[in-house]
Amino acid sequence: MPQPLDAGAVCRWSRLAVRALGAAREDIDAINVYPVPDGDTGTNLYLTVESAAQAVAAAEAGEPSLAEAARALAHGALIGARGNSGTILAQLLRGMAEVFAAEPAPAAPATLAAALARAAASARQAVAHPVEGTMLSVATAAAEAAGLAAGRPAAGLAEVLAAARAAAREALTATTGQLPALAAAGVVDAGGSGLVTVLDALDTALFGGPPADAVPPRHRPAGPAPSPAGAAGPGEAAGCGGHPAEAGFEVTYLLDAEDTAIPALRDRLDALGDSLVVVGGDGLWHVHVHTGQAGPAVEAGIAAGRPHRVRITTLAPAGPPPAPAEAGGRAVVAVLPGPGLAGLCAEAGATTLTVRPGEAPGGGELAAAIAATRASEVVLLPNDRELWHAAAAAAEQARVAGARVAVIPTRSPVQGIAALAVHTPKRRFDEDVVAMTAAAGATRFGEVSVAERQSWTMAGVCQRGDVLGLVDGDVAVIGGTVPEVAAEVLERMLAGGGELVTLVLGADAPAGLADRLTDRIRQAHLGVDAVVCAGQQSAPLLLGVE
Structure with a gap:
C-alpha cells in the first residue's frame, strides 16, 4: 500500500538504504575505477548512510516532523561522510532536507521534484571540478526527469519517483561511454550506482516491494573486476576531476566556520590538492581533499574556523597494502548481546564487544574494535544476521589498513561459541577460518x-x-x-x-x-x-x- 512522504517514510528510507547498500557494497566496490581504482566506493557510501540512519533512529524516538527527520538524515550523513562519494551523497541529502523543511508534510509530488533538483544543484556546487559521467550526472538526470513528471496533470509521487529512477538508471548506463576509464573497464560509475540504490530504497519505503537487500546485483563489471593495482588509497573521487594532484594523503575534517569563510577555504585547498569537496552549511562543514601537503590542508581549516574529527590517511601506492605498524598475532572479535557471555568467550581467546538489545553497533564501531586488537589477523564473529553488512564494511576498512580480516557469518551467539570452541591460533589463518566457519555452520x-x-x-x-x-x-x-x-x-x-x-x-x-x-x-x-x-x-x- 502506498505510503505518504512524511517522517515515517524518511525513517523507513534510512533503514532500507543501509540494507540495500550493505547488499550492494561489494559489487559497487568492484567497479570503482574512476579516477583511481580504490575499490571502496560501496564501503564509503554504506558507512555514510549508516551514520545517517543512526541519526534518524535517535530522532525517531521524539516523533519528528518530516523536516526534523530529513534534517537528522542529512546531519548524520554529514558527520559520518566517507570518501568523495559519501561526501557528495551527504550534500544531496542536505539539499533534499532544505526543501522538505520549507514545505508542509506530507510532501507533494512537486515537493519531491524540487527536493531532487535542489540536491543535484547543491552537490555540483560543492565539488571543485565537476565531471560528467559520475554520480553528479546521475543526480542531475533524476532531478530533471522528476521535474518534467511533476509538471504533468494529476502526477503523483509514484509517477515522479518512477521517472527519476528511470532517468537515473539511463544516466548510469551512459556513464560507461562518458569516461575513458569506465569504458576501458566495461563498468558504470560506482558512485552513480550507489545513488541508484539509494533511490530504489526510497521507492521501497514509499510503495513497498521486495526487501531492499533481496534485489540482485545490477551493476557488475562487463568483464573481469578491475585490478586494484595502482590504487591511490581509500578515498575515491566520485564526481571530481581537475588537475591530477600528486596526492599522498586523504585529509578530511568537520569544520565549524561561518559560511563567508568557505570560498577562501575552497580556493586555498584547491591549490593544495585534488578531489576537493566541501559540503554543509549553517556553520558546520565537511571537508575532503587529496593532497601531498596534509599540514597546510589542516592549517587552511584552522584559518577558516575550528576543524575537528581530523583524519589524515596515507594514500596507498600500487601493490598490496602495508602491514599495520607494530601489529602481530591473531585475534577474534565477538559481538555479544550483553556481558553475560563475555567471560566464556574471553576464556576461549576472544575480544568481546558487548551491546545492549536494540543498539546494534555500526561499521565504524566494529572497525574500531578490530583496530584495537592491534593484530595482523582478525576473525570477526557478528553473531547476528543484522550485523553482517556492518561487519563486512568494518572488515574492508581494516583491510585497507593492512590487516587480514575474515568475517564468519554467525547468526547467533551460540554459533559464535561453537566457532570459538575450535579456534586454534597456531594453525594457518585460512585453516583456522575454515574450521571456525564449519563449526558455526554445523550448529x-x-x-x-x-x-x-x-x-x-x-x-x-x-x-x-x-x-x-x-x-x-x-x-x-x-x-x-x-x-x-x-x-x-x-x-x-x-x-x-x-x-x-x-x-x-x-x-x-x-x-x-x-x-x-x-x-x-x-x-x-x-x-x-x-x-x-x-x-x-x-x-x-x-x-x-x-
Missing part, C-alpha cells in the same frame, strides 16, 4: 522470546505476550509459557540429531528452566551432552545444537 540455533506485538509468523498469527520459539531464525512454535515452548523447540532441534546442546539463559529465564531441559536431554536423548551458560540477552533462552 543449529534456536531462541525462545516473547512477542512485543501482534504479527504474522511462519507458525501463524501471534499476539502481544505470546511466547515464540524460533529455529534457525524462523518462528516454529507459538505458546503460552517459556518452559513449554523451550521443550518443544529443543525436541524439534534434536529431531535431526546432535551431540551437544548449549543453553544460554537470559536474565528473565524462569527458575529451574535449565534443570528441566537438561533432565529431558538425559532421559530422552542418550549420548547428547548439555552445557548451560548465563547470558544477559533480552530473550529468556538461546539454544544451540551441534
